[in-house]
Amino acid sequence: xxxxxxxxxxxxxxxxxxxxxxxxxxxxxxxxxxxxxxxxxxxxxxxxxxxxxxxxxxxxxxxxxxxxxxxxxxxxxxxxxxxxxx
Amino acid sequence: xxxxxxxxxxxxxxxxxxxxxxxxxxxxxxxxxxxxxxxxxxxxxxxxxxxxxxxxxxxxxxxxxxxxxxxxxxxxxxxxxxxxxxxxxxxxxxxxxxxxxxxxxxxxxxxxxxxxxxxxxxxxxxxxxxxxxxxxxxxxxxxxxxxxxxxxxxxxxxxxxxxxxxxxxxxxxxxxxxxxxxxxxxxxxxxxxxxxxxxxxxxxxxxxxxxxxxxxxxxxxxxxxxxxxxxxxx
Numbered sequence: 001x002x003x004x005x006x007x008x009x010x011x012x013x014x015x016x017x018x019x020x021x022x023x024x025x026x027x028x029x030x031x032x033x034x035x036x037x038x039x040x041x042x043x044x045x046x047x048x049x050x051x052x053x054x055x056x057x058x059x060x061x062x063x064x065x066x067x068x069x070x071x072x073x074x075x076x077x078x079x080x081x082x083x084x085x086x
Numbered sequence: 087x088x089x090x091x092x093x094x095x096x097x098x099x100x101x102x103x104x105x106x107x108x109x110x111x112x113x114x115x116x117x118x119x120x121x122x123x124x125x126x127x128x129x130x131x132x133x134x135x136x137x138x139x140x141x142x143x144x145x146x147x148x149x150x151x152x153x154x155x156x157x158x159x160x161x162x163x164x165x166x167x168x169x170x171x172x173x174x175x176x177x178x179x180x181x182x183x184x185x186x187x188x189x190x191x192x193x194x195x196x197x198x199x200x201x202x203x204x205x206x207x208x209x210x211x212x213x214x215x216x217x218x219x220x221x222x223x224x225x226x227x228x229x230x231x232x233x234x235x236x237x238x239x240x241x242x243x244x245x246x247x248x249x250x251x252x253x254x255x256x257x258x259x260x261x262x263x264x265x266x267x268x269x270x271x272x273x274x275x276x277x278x279x280x281x282x283x284x285x286x287x288x289x290x291x292x293x294x295x296x297x298x299x300x301x302x303x304x305x306x307x308x309x310x311x312x313x314x315x316x317x318x319x320x
Contacts, residue, residue, distance in 0.1 A: 013234065014268070016194045066151075069144055069180065071187040072234060 001046045003059055003079045007068045008039035042067055055079045087314040089115040090128040092158070094149045099135035099171065099291065106291045107132075111307050120152040129314045130167040131158060133174030135227070135289060145188060145230045146176030155181055167211055167310060168283045172228055175275070175285030184276055184285045185243070186235030188228075192268025196229040200299065201266055203274045203288055204254040207247050210277050211313040212284045215305045221258045222251075222302040224288035226266060231287040233269035233276075243276055251275035251286055 009015045015037045022036040044062075046055050056079045063075040089107045093100045100117060107115035118125065120138075125131065138149035149155070155177075162168045162183055170178040178184040191197060200223055205216040216222075235243070243249050251274040255264040265272045267287075275286030290303025 013189065014192065016190055016192055020194055066147070067143070069147065069187050071179075071185075071236070072189060 001048065001050070001052070001055065001080060003044045003046055003055055003077065005042040005044060005059055005063050005067055005075055005077050006039055007042070007063065007073050007075045008037060009072055010074050013072050040067075052079050052081065087113055087129050087311065087318055088127060089113060089130050089132065090118045090125065091115060091132045091134055092118045092120055092154055093134075094120045094136065094138035094152060094173075094177075096138045096140055097134050097136035097173070099173075099289065102289070102291045103132045103134045103171070106294045106304075106307055110294050110304060111311055113311060118154060120149070120154045123153040123157060125154070125157040125161050128161070128166070129317075130169065130310055131161060132291075133158070133168065133170040133177050134291075135172030135174060138173055138177065141230075144176075144180065146173060146178075146180040149173075149177045150180040159183065162278070162283050165280065165282050167314070169212065169306075169310070170283075170285040171289055171291060172226075172231075172287055175287055176230065178283065178285040183283050184278055185239045186233055186270075186276070188230050188287070189232040189234050189268075190230050191228070191232050191266075196227075197231070197266050198225075198227045199266070200225050201274075201288060202254050202256050202258075202264065203251040204258050204260060205250070206252055207250045207277070209247070210250060210281045210284060210309075212277075212306050212309050213250060215309040215312065219258060221254060221256065222288075222293075223300045224290060224293045224303055225299075226288050228267070228287055231267040231269065233271075233273040233287075235270060240271060243273075244271075246279060248277050248279065248281075249273055249275075250277050250284060251288065 018037040293300035294304040
């Protein structure tokens with residue numbers, strides 16, 4: 001089972017990289033883009049035996065303790081809904 | 087009195103710190119490999135500058151999990167003196183030994199230059215030989231030195247006089263123009279509540295001899311040595 005964790009800077013925190021990308025994008029002539037904020041994305045391969053509920057709890061903890069710095073960042077965890085029994 | 091300098095994979099100011107303690111201060115000092123789970127008999131521990139773990143994930147984020155950090159945390163809890171410089175400051179924040187975090191510089195660039203910082207608190211073991219308000223000329227070299235914390239933490243740091251250094255101009259005025267990296271409240275260094283843990287972005291160890299362009303950092307190490315000498319005698 002593959003789960004994902006997204007980490008982004010909190011809205012209240014300045015994102016200079018996102019701003020620089022946005023600036024470059026505007027310079028290139030892309031229109032209609034109001035803001036770009038850069039974040040991180042983790043693909044996490046979980047062992048088959050683990051249940052989605054357990055996976056979610058595990059990844060929430062992992063995101064809080066390691067992948068994100070809660071002072072600056074927020075995160076969200078995506079665990080696929082359980083596949084049907086084969 | 088004995089100093090230890092922790093060496094993480096990617097530390098690159100460890101030798102500078104070692105040099106200052108051994109040659110400028112003339113005190114015994116060891117390197118401590120980060121993979122050790124225990125500290126020996128040390129009176130002060132320095133977490134040096136550099137790029138521990140290549141700054142992967144976030145600056146200081148992985149060094150926090152090095153085996154030595156458990157021992158450093160215990161050492162700090164017992165009142166041992168811990169000085170984190172640059173990457174060391176980032177590690178202290180990631181470890182929760184100091185509040186807040188160090189973000190990407192506001193101007194996005196890596197900054198390698200001399201700056202002025204004002205001594206805001208002299209009632210610490212690291213700064214008691216400085217004058218309150220004294221302006222120091224120290225180098226910075228970082229890409230992530232933009233100090234950030236929430237408003238409650240900032241109020242706490244102010245009320246408890248834990249902001250130790252702030253970026254200022256040559257005359258000691260704390261201005262936005264003198265803020266190199268966008269740090270909240272021009273913060274360049276803070277200490278913990280017990281005042282035995284100091285984190286700072288500028289490099290006092292690279293400015294402790296005139297030949298390096300400034301010796302303003304030297305008193306920080308002398309301050310610490312004086313406190314340790316008094317404790318040993320006491």
